[in-house]
Amino acid sequence: MRTVLTLQKGNRKTGRWEDPRRQLSKSWTLGIMQGLYCLHAQVLSAVAYPSTKDIYGNARPMDVETLIAAANLWTTNPYYNNRWVRSVLQASGPGGRGRAVNLNSDINSCIGSHYGSEFPGYLNGIVIGTDNTPAAPTDYFMGDLVVEGSDGAVAPGTKMDSLETGDDHYVNETNYVCSGFSQHWHFWPKKAMLLSSVDLKGYRTNAPGVITLNIYETHGYNDTEFLIATATADADGWTTDVAGDWYNFPLAAPVRLYPGIAYRFELTGTLVSPNCAYFRYKRYAAGDDAQIPSQDVISQRAWNHWTSGSTYYWIAIPMYKLNGSATPEINYGACGIENLVLAATSSFDIKRLFTNRSGEDISVQECGIMAMGGKKSTTGVGAFPYLIARDVIAPAITLSDDEILAVTYTPTITV
């Protein structure tokens, strides 16, 4: 099977398209072998294939097993009740901020990011980037992905996101780091960023020492998570005023955060009471509408929380500032799997349009295909994107503001 890669530039205002550039795609990666292997070998969850890598290079188990509710066996009627869906090579991601869903359900019909069965649509299908490092079979992501969006570059050291007001919670015993207690909260970035440091609003009692901030990538509840960044701050010099003050946690190495991916922030340390570090939170409105199911607390991966009865917990968000930088974004159209031709030479197209509305030039030097992988968990399906092809585009294609790039992969077979 050979694959033709077609690149065509156009302008959304003039409606004009340049002549397409065609080249042979060179770079099916290990990822497509892993997907095909899982399908051919009918890999089940009990012996899931362990080595598919996600966008951070972390190994994620993949299988083709689906959840089947005993009360609604598909053998009884598959077109109602449960879908036995398992996406393994899906590349037909939605455009914009749509979500790619590994649609599956168990007896509770659990679908959604809460159960890790979806991820951003721009990470499913064709993707583009600005890195020109030669492709290798073991590539697991673009060298430098151009992320979905319409914003231009942001200089290093810029405050990318924050919550700076409203820390009106009642200080109690659960907002501290010491004596085995740590603080956790989930964060879904609204915008892609290269995160370099985090500011948090805190105070201390006595001499708490060093506080560690760990950032994990996760794809939702009950899914494996991986540490991707660490920062520390010495809290001994912090204020003892309970109103708190801002303190900086510089990351040991900057890390990219992508919109639509869930990250867990964890504050921890080896502190022992009464040497504690406290953090200021905004507690959201009291009442059941601001509560979350208790199982999130069990997983220790929810917004920070205060006990309220035995079943529900309050949602609270810490005061934070995320500092970093960003590169120009591009709008992702839906990725179409189309134009199936069955003839002596048979083929189909994998096609996506990219529109530059960032106001800046983008030098496109790589493109690839991200498929959807997943694994069965006890309560839902963990879904994640993984790379199955990557090509370097040489010479680079400069895409100015208002310009469109159509990228088409055409797998072709002949006997």
Added chain:
Amino acid sequence: MHDLLLKAKPNVNLNRVVDLSFPDEQLMEEGELGVILEWLITGKDGKIIPERSGKKKAESFVRQFLELLWVAMDMVGSQWGYSLTNTDGEERTVTATGTLFTTTAAIADTTHGIVVGTDNTAPTINDYALGALIAHGTGAGQVQYGNVGYGLPTATVATSSFTIVRAFSNVSGGAITINEIGLYVKCLTAVLSPTGIFPGYSHFMTIRDVIAGGISLLDGETLTINYRFQGAI
């Protein structure tokens, strides 16, 4: 046997190169995703017969491979499905929402996995089954099908691959010439009946290769076949 094929490194002292143990050997061209077909004959004494073993670049993905890949990549749903021709020549509707591409056949199962036949008609892209499938058994003209095994995905600096493997034993009492080798996959399909739509399994051929001159398998010998999917950068 499967491990043997995946790991064995037979001594090669004849003019035919037989190095069935190297999954990193690159036969695909740059950018190509294809399949390497390897066959290994083991004699009655359990020793590999290199001069009758061989390897070639499989050249015959047939249309069902592309159709099923399209179904998988497009996540074709159960609401509409996609119809293609199964190994019985019947149209069957598959979706990406169920079993797809499965080759996990057990011993004696000739419905999916690697299969062998005697027909030597040149492959075409529209082939949907072997020309003349060899049945499982110990009778004249039959071979015993082993279960299907796998080599895990692996990568080198230039290639990535995984392997499907199956052994066939001839205890028929006579020689059998195998002229064609194929890969059948099992998929969940929707079956129309008077009372509604119900799921069932159907089988589709994704690869068919014809071996020039055939592979002669004598009584008491075992043929082991690797289909090694390989992508090259």
